[in-house]
Amino acid sequence: MMKSSEIVLRDIVLVGGGHSHAVVLKMLGMKPIPGVRITLICRDTHTPYSGMLPGYIAGHYSYDDTHIDLRRLAEFAGARFYRDEVIGIDRSRQTVQCRHRPELAYDVLSINTGSSPNVSAVVGAAQHAVPVKPINGFNDRWAQLLASITAGHSSSSPYQIAVVGAGAGGVELALALQHRLGSMRDSSAQPVAITVFGKEKSLLPQAPSALGKQFAEVLDTRGIRYVLGTAVSQVSERTLSTAGDGATYAADTTLWVTEAGGPAWLGGTGLDLDDKGFIRVTETLQSVNDPRIFATGDVATMIDHPRPKAGVFAVRQGKPLAINLRRYVENRSLFRYRPQRNWLALISTGDKYAFASKGRFLARGAWVWRWKDWIDRRFIARFSELPTMDEQPAAAQHNIALSSEENSQAISAVAMRCGGCGAKVGASVLSRAISSLKPVEREDVLVGLHAPDDAAVLSIPPGMALVHSIDFFRSFIDDPYIFGKVAANHSLGDIFAMGAEAQSATAVATIPQGLESKVEALLFQLMSGAVEVLNAAGCALVGGHTGEGQELALGFAINGLIDPATVLKKGGLLPGQKLILTKPIGTGTLFAAHARLAAKGRWIDAALESMVLSSQAAASCLRRHGATACTDVTGFGLLGHLVEMTKASGVDARLDLASIPVLEGALQTSKLGILSSLQPANVRLRRAISNQAESLDHPLYPLLFDPQTAGGLLAGVPANSVDQCVAELRRLGYAATVVIGDIQAMGDQLAPISLRY
CATH class of the missing domain: 3.50.50.60 (FAD/NAD(P)-binding domain)
Incomplete structure (x- = not known):
């Protein structure tokens, strides 16, 4: 697995989650290429194994039996996983265009997307x-x-x-x-x-x-x-x-x-394609007219060894592809792959009966299906049973092909690094990375990125007050674009929770040192995601500071504007109100499990979708329905933030454990004892629960202390408007919104929170 302190010298980008790329990720996870960063781009987190699809359709296998978890496999391999769809390649600039995110640079590209249905020739x-x-x-x-x-x-x-x-x-x-x-x-x-x-x-x-x-x-x-x-x-x-x-x-x-053919977007790449749109490749699995691009599986046609489009060839091409990707970046001669002339075909009949064919050999029977089942399950197990890997050697010990300029930059990057202002990211790198960003413009920003100076200058409209907040944390996900979105969303949460309008943001970022081109590309991805979220909130990015560090990290100081008479504070809870939570909890345990390869990829997908969902519209809705107190649920967990609210308001609260929304997989991972490193500190607040002894065995109890990133809003809403409020929040896209408890007058007991289940 690539260490965060390791200098990135080369980028290998894998397009598509086909069988060959699954094999490549497993092999490179077992023996990484130091100094080389792997990125997998795929539309789906779980990719089906074609050999087991008939059995899945017939009802003999479950979804997890037949699908490879690409996000988990990529995490094992130390690879970045980008869930997106590729729509083009710019070969002159060596970039990949994606449908929903900024373009991505590559040094070596491999395509294993499979084929697409060619239905255009048939009417209807x-x-x-x-x-x-x-x-x-x-x-x-x-x-x-x-x-x-x-x-x-x-x-x-x-x-x-x-x-x-x-x-x-x-x-x-x-x-x-x-x-x-x-x-x-x-x-x-x-x-x-x-x-x-x-x-x-x-x-x-x-x-x-x-x-x-x-x-x-x-x-x-x-x-x-x-x-x-x-x-x-x-x-x-x-x-x-x-x-x-x-x-x-x-x-x-x-x-x-x-009538399958190559993906339509290949037609605009200038790659040498056959008459069905498949990439023509040599025995080294490289494109005929671009040696930096490899292709395997159904999307490729071997010009000297044409074979049917079958999963068996994609699987067999995985090992030579991994070997050649390694040899290419190490500037060594490539392996020539020649597929077998005869291959074993195992074809099932839906009822646990199958035929076997290879050359002149032909057999049939239930025993053939059992044989096929054993082969298929063993193949899937290669990608689900992942070993723990040891530390890997440093990149400087390996022969990665670099230009003289890149070699000088690499030597500089691994040299003793300066502190103070000497640890800043270079001005030229910074200016190039942010030059294409287009922060939203506001009339009250007098000096900002449109005319950079020593500091930003903003005006405050008459009758308005300034709201200020800051958040900063290191990356927990291998996708800088998504991390940028989450970090910006998380930082805006406090502003929205108080009922304010976001005005401006100042960024603070830490970027791992490396080649200038790699640092620039990383910074561009990071800030593209962040600016997208800030712009959607009407918040102008006005400046920031970017320095070198061991790990990627990002945060924002946010200014907001508010009418002082309408501030939503934590201390506004009133007896008789209902407690509303707008997002499910569980991000802490899920990402702790992700780092240990114990979370399913679809669980992480759902968590990220929740984390990039802005609370801006939710905050406005809560105010419209009479909310008098609000906070965003973040690092202190649901219980910690509720304790802050009850203490400031002088009230007690009753929580309905069974009604608290939980992200898929969070109950499973917390039950395994996989919890965030912040969990022990949050658990100290258990003394705020009046009936904790009776609640310890409830499966949701540990999640009360689970720290959240970009969590939902927790608010007190009058009982007579809570139903309409919940319904509107759900219409606005906060599907998990639910009433999780109610507020009572302060009692005699010292613990202000009781649990119902």
């Missing part, structure tokens, strides 16, 4: 067919399809499913679907009929003819119809037409398992 297919590929994102499409098929149609005529594609993928899908739907259907449900369409004259045209004939017998026995030797020419909402005879077939759902 883009609008009415459900593509099986790309397999990332497949689970959402499958869930929607399953819901539509099992919606409880009243008709006695069969629900018609058309599977377009009579290769192994289409036939296996049809059999798995039939098994799953047959096992779910009761006597009153609508029957299902499946038809497989193929333009070739036989089933499984790329397999030995004997295998195709045996699968024809299976389809006949199972009552699955197949129409061969004619291409599909048109797809409509409920029908499908073929070109050869012009016949029309009923099709309530059309699944597209054929």
Whole structure:
């Protein structure tokens, strides 16, 4: 795993979470390349293993059985995980364009995105067919399809499913679907009929003819119809037409398992592509016309060794790809990979029965399915059972190919670093990094980044008061853009909680030392995310300070404006009010677990989505509904911040443990004893709970002390308006908003908080 103190000399960017890249991450996690930073960009956090998808559809496997957790795997490998979609490459500038974030620079690029459905040539297919590929994102499409098929149609005529594609993928899908739907259907449900369409004259045209004939017998026995030797020419909402005879077939759902091509965005890259849009690569797995770009799996075509698009080749290409990425950055000769001429094909029939084929070898039976199941489970286990890694040697001991200028910068970066102002990030690096940022402009900012000076100058409108707050912390996530958004959102929370309008922000950032180009790129990513959040809040970035340090860190001093008569303080709680919480808790335990590879990637995704959700609209809503006290739940945890409010207000509070919203996975990780390093300090506040002895065994009890980052707002709202307030907050996007307790007059007991469950 790459250490935070290690100088980044080269960036390898992996586009797509296919099987080859999963193997690369595992291998580089076991033996990292010192001085090289890995970044994985993928739309999905969990990527399905194609070999197990038919079993998943048939109902033999769970979601986690069949999916590789890419975020967890990247954390193991010391790689950055960017959840986004690539939409282009600028090869001249060596940057990758993403749909939702700033462009990312690379020294070496590898593409393993799989293929995309080529439905544009068939009328209506883009609008009415459900593509099986790309397999990332497949689970959402499958869930929607399953819901539509099992919606409880009243008709006695069969629900018609058309599977377009009579290769192994289409036939296996049809059999798995039939098994799953047959096992779910009761006597009153609508029957299902499946038809497989193929333009070739036989089933499984790329397999030995004997295998195709045996699968024809299976389809006949199972009552699955197949129409061969004619291409599909048109797809409509409920029908499908073929070109050869012009016949029309009923099709309530059309699944597209054929005519795949390369992603459309590859067409604008200037890479050498074949006639289907796949990247043409050599035996070294490099692009024919750009040696800095590698490609594997379905998205690539080996010019000297053409092979069918099958997952087995993507898996086999993973090891040579990892070897060549290492050799490329170390300026060594590359390994030439030659795929096998014959390969083992294991094709299931949906009912725990399978066929095996390799060359002239052909076998079938339940034992073949058990063999396939063993192979598939062993493959998935490679990426779920991750060992603990030891410290790795320093980058200076390794042969990373650098230019003379880069070598000078690297020597400077590892030299004894100065303190004081000598620890600042260089002015030219800083100016280049922020030159393309466009902070929001405000009339009350008299001197700011638009005309930099020794300090910012702001005016305060008559009758308004100044609200000031500061927050700063080190990065807890490997994505500087997302970290920038969270840090800015967290810093704004105090301003919003008091009912103020954010006016200006001054940044304080710590950036690990390194090559100027790497420092500049990191700073640009970091501040792009932050400025995006600040601008959305109408808050002008007016200046800041950036210095060198061992770890990435960011914070903001925020100025806000408020009418002094409308300030929401912690001390405004009143007896009879209801307590509202606008976001779920659990970020502390989840990110502690993430660092220990004990959290699922989708749990971290959900936590980050909560953390980047601004509380600005929530604060306005709370004020409209009569809130008299408010605070944002952050480092002291839910209980710590509630104690502050009850103490300042002179009231008692009752919390309903069962109603407190919790992020997915937080109960599981806290139950394992994986807690934030701040938890012990927060637990000292347990004396504020009047009935803590009875509450210790409740599963949610530890989360009362869990420190939050960019947490929700905790507010006291009159009981007669709380229902309308909660409903409006949910409409505004705060879906987890709930009443978690009520406020009472101060009693005789010293502990002001009691728990109900």
